[in-house]
Amino acid sequence: MRATIKDLAESLGVNVGTISRALNDKPGVGPELRKRIVRKAAELDYRPNGHARGLVTQRTETIGLLSGLDTHAFLSNPFYAGVFAGIEAETRERNHALMFASAAQKSPLSLGEVPKFVVENRVDGLLVVGPVEVNVIGALQDSRCPFVVVDYHPAAEDLDTVVTNNTRGARVLTDHLLQLGHRHIGFVGGAPLDRGSYHERLLGYREALENAGIAYRQELVHGAAPAGGCESAMKILEAEPRVTALVACNDVNALAAYGALRARGLSVPKDVSVVGFDDVPAALEVWPPLTTMRVDRVGMGRKAAQRLFQKLAEGNATSPHQIVFSAELVVRASTAAPRK
Amino acid sequence: MRATIKDLAESLGVNVGTISRALNDKPGVGPELRKRIVRKAAELDYRPNGHARGLVTQRTETIGLLSGLDTHAFLSNPFYAGVFAGIEAETRERNHALMFASAAQKSPLSLGEVPKFVVENRVDGLLVVGPVEVNVIGALQDSRCPFVVVDYHPAAEDLDTVVTNNTRGARVLTDHLLQLGHRHIGFVGGAPLDRGSYHERLLGYREALENAGIAYRQELVHGAAPAGGCESAMKILEAEPRVTALVACNDVNALAAYGALRARGLSVPKDVSVVGFDDVPAALEVWPPLTTMRVDRVGMGRKAAQRLFQKLAEGNATSPHQIVFSAELVVRASTAAPRK
DNA sequence: AGAATTACCGCAATCGTTTGTTCTACTCAA
DNA sequence: TTGAGTAGAACAAACGATTGCGGTAATTCT
Structure with a gap:
């Protein structure tokens, strides 16, 4: 002992x-x-002994990371992996421990909507990352546990959040395609598409089209099929063979769309231009390298953690901050003028 | 309250x-x-209250996940992400919480070699994943905290481990290339290369060569450059332009090698065949799809967690198990007979 | 030199549970 | 009717820390 x-x-x-x-x-x-x-x-x-200390001090020196997606989807997305890394770095430097849980998959004994470690007073604060269900937000709010949300901002709530300017980013990407001369542009989505980043990106795509006087067509937008972006891209090409460009909700789906195009014998960017979002490492390794929006995911994680520690220090009574990271267009070889 | x-x-x-x-x-x-x-x-x-309960029961219903790599490298590798997901699934189903830490990056106040949450008695057990430094293993052993190691097996120690048969896997891959007729085969490594999975895969590559009566040449093997597999592949091609095939230590580096080949105007597999290891999702999405070894990374994570729970139930006195997962060759379009 | 201040350290309550032991009241067989 | 046996509930001692309070002894002040 x-x-x-x-x-x-x-x-x-x-x-x-x-x-x-x-x-x-x-x-x-x-x-x-x-x-x-x-x-x-x-x-x-x-x-x-951490427990004995935590019992009397009411502080655990531990913060929780709650994923809005299911664990596998969360970790296999390089964007979230980056956010995770940023959060981990910041908490480690402040000598706090880190717990992980997913809000999407309920544990058999999950009490209420939040994982047991928050409800059992085992974390000082919480970082929620990704599009979590709205009732989870509600449950957290009356749990009195300070939290900051990353990469998600439910419009109805007044929360502490750290997000990217998704709508603007998607508009910039779509504008880029429009300036190249594209007129038939599809959108390959991801789940969930009714809220969260992908929804905002869809909005930006739509805005850009409408500003250019191009009608928004439902059939050119396809949410996440079970098989992901590949299947979505297929559906779009079937619905409208004239599309010369695809906006993907993120890089992972953009690269999956590459596969769909290849399968139909179309080449990027000669036949179809493709843009993504996030600038994951693979975007640079594939051929052709992907035009995308660069977003500082590690920085977002760090910033969110910093904000959380600030709340902890100030006693959770401060008014909510909304911190917006701006994404940056990086043009690579996956976009070109449309085919004749 | x-x-x-x-x-x-x-x-x-x-x-x-x-x-x-x-x-x-x-x-x-x-x-x-x-x-x-x-x-x-x-x-x-x-x-x-988790603390009060933990204090008296001496059990925390929490297990720790300790990465041998630094956090960012760990999470951005789909293999480890899969292991993580498997571990998370198993612990969640057993209604335990999960803490995360990296053993590669020391926190400013890290006491000894192990993160403070294990030393403060805040986890019941530990899953160590990846090539951790040997003194960490030592520190864990005399911390009396039950642990299971995933994807790493220091030969000198008699530990509970869950690993893939890396040596065999690499031999199978290399044999596949040899049978296609390749004679000049390079190996693009990763860090660390002196121990852990990548080391074993290098061994398997070497074994296959020697069985085929081909001399092992140091200059055809290149460890991880800072920039990763791309740079390594470059070095190999400079050292020996006659190479017609590359064995990569994992898929991520294999895909990076694609980039190097493209940069030199070589096409896969016509000029150079490439094989990877792990079968990450991207291996199927790139062109050409990658020949690789499929390994059940989620299953490994699950199995390791199961073994840990077994140890916890049996009181940590059972003799160590070594559980070996066998990888499966999946041949895709990145390999072909060598050019003339 | 006597009083007041300080510095150092011990005492004991407390945090919120679990769990072995004791107490009470009841049932049932002799 | 009495005794043993039993079930249900209260009591109280842990678990391992933190922290306000009180008590000495040493130091400083007048």
Whole structure:
């Protein structure tokens, strides 16, 4: 068994309270004794028990990361992986631990809508990342647990959020295609498409079209099929063979669309131009390299964590901040003027 | 503030011990009172405090996931993302929480070699995934915290591990190339290359060559450059322009090698065949689709978690198991007979 | 030198549970 | 009717820390 503070106290003939003060750099213990205590603590390899401490201090030095998507979808998306990495870096540097859970897959005994670790008071705060269901937000709000939402902003709520300017980004991408001369442009979506980033990106696509005087056509937009962007792109090409460009809701689906185009014997960008969103590493490795919007996903994760720590320090009473990251267009070889 | 067991006790005029027993399905409380208690608990939205419970039961219902790589590298590798997902699924189904940390990046106050959550008794057990440094293994062993290692097996230690048969897998891949007629075959590595999966795969590559009577040439093997597989492939092609095939330590590096080949005007597989390892989703989406070894990464994560729970149940005294997953060759369009 | 201040340390309550033990009241067989 | 046996509930001691309070002894002030 690991040494407790009591063992330490006995082996030194000192009171436990004094030990606690000495080890936590609190005043009220002489420099001489303090030295003896730290030395002995190191010798016995003493570590304070997190539970005991958490019980009395009401703080756990732990923050939770709650995914809005199911775990596998979450982790296999490089965008979210980046956000995760940013969050992890920030929490690690502040010497906090990190718990992970998904709000999309309920555990058999999940109580209410939020995972048990928040409801059991085992995290000081929470980072919610991705399009979580709205009742989860509600449950979190009356759980009194401070939280910040990343990459999702339900319009109805006034929350602390860190998001990218998705609508603008998609508009920039679509404008880029329009300026190249494209007129028949499809949109390959992802799930969920009725809310969250992909919805906003769809809006931006639509805005750009309408600004250019091009009618928005339902059949050129296809949400996520089970098989993802590949199947969606197929459907769009079937519905309208004249499309010369595709806007994908993200890079992963854009690359999947590459496959659909190849299968139909179409080449990128000669026959069909393709743009993505996020600028994941693969976007640069495929051929042709993908025109996309670069977004600082690690920075977003970091920023969200910073904001959360700020809330924790200020006592959760501050007014919500909405932090918006702006994406940057990077033009590569997947876009060109339309075929004749 | 959240209701405690004491509030519950007072509002019912019942002793706290009775409440505890009633809510934990323990005998010693009448069916009548038990009903009243659960009803009231739901009404007050009572949740047991995780710390208080953990303090007395010495169990936290939490397991830790410790990455051997730095967080970003870990999460952006689809293989590890899959393992993570498998672990998460299994722990969630068993109603345990999950903590994450990386052993590669030390936190400023990291005590010893292991993250503070294990040393503070805040996890029941640990899953170590990836090539962790050997002193971390040592530190874990005398921390008395049960753990299982995934995708890494230091030969010197007798540990509970879940790994793929990397050496065999790489041999199978290399044999596949040899049978197609290739004689000049390079190996693009990854970090670390002196231990762990990539090292074993290098061994398998070497074995296959030697079985075929082909000399192993140091200059055809290149470890991970900072820029990854792309740069490595470049170096190999410079060192020996006659290479007609590349074995990559994993799919991510294989796809990066695609880029290097493209940059030199070589086409896959006409000029150079490429094989990867892991069968990540992107392997199927790129062109040409990648010949690779399929490994059940989610299954590995699950299995490792299952083994850990078994250890927890049996009291950590059982003899170590080594569980080996066998990878499966999937031949796609990235391999063909060598050019003349 | 006596009083007042300070510095240091021990004492004990507390956090919210679990769990072994004790107490009470009841049932049932002799 | 009495005794044992049993079930249901209360009591209280942990678990391992933190922290306000009180008590010495040493130091400073007048």
